Amino acid sequence: GAVVSQHPSWVICKSGTSVKIECRSLDFQATTMFWYRQFPKQSLMLMATSNEGSKATYEQGVEKDKFLINHASLTLSTLTVTSAHPEDSSFYICSAPDRSNYEQYFGPGTRLTVT
């Protein structure tokens, strides 16, 4: 099956700094990618839809100036958490849909800890 990678798999940063997370589709092109966050023992919450070559679409309640999304190519989307705070600590997961089979492929996730 298709593979989606994320980098880094985990990151620790200090409060006030920015962190960039990469999501790559390794063997297929993804004009759309999705970014989710997951708090411990909770479900995935969609943050935004990343669209190649255009602006991302953010879900209600998600601060677009804080969570910057760039989808510059058909295989790469990035999520930058700006001015991170401890409450941004979470598990961030990206996914990319494969148009041919209705499936979405998920990355392995990135554990962000803000100290």
Place this chain on the structure above:
Amino acid sequence: AQSVTQLGSHVSVSEGALVLLRCNYSSSVPPYLFWYVQYPNQGLQLLLKYTTGATLVKGINGFEAEFKKSETSFHLTKPSAHMSDAAEYFCAVRFSSNTGKLIFGQGTTLQVKP
């Protein structure tokens, strides 16, 4: 509004027993339905999916699910639980096109006792 509900945040079964994880959805249009499994600190792995056609869907690791339109349900079952089945399970629904976003249920933690 479109939504997905998983009944039971925590299910505990004995090894070898039947596994039944419940999922109901609300939608005014035919949905695409998915079950995913998540192990600790990992991403999601697709167990099975329903798009069109046969309503009984077989997936990996011996799991299957049946789409029942009249009950708006897509329950996940496995005849005999294995210790390795202990994980978090998510039901998800996609309502729009094949690139539409997924809406996830709250998740069910499956515990398998020896």
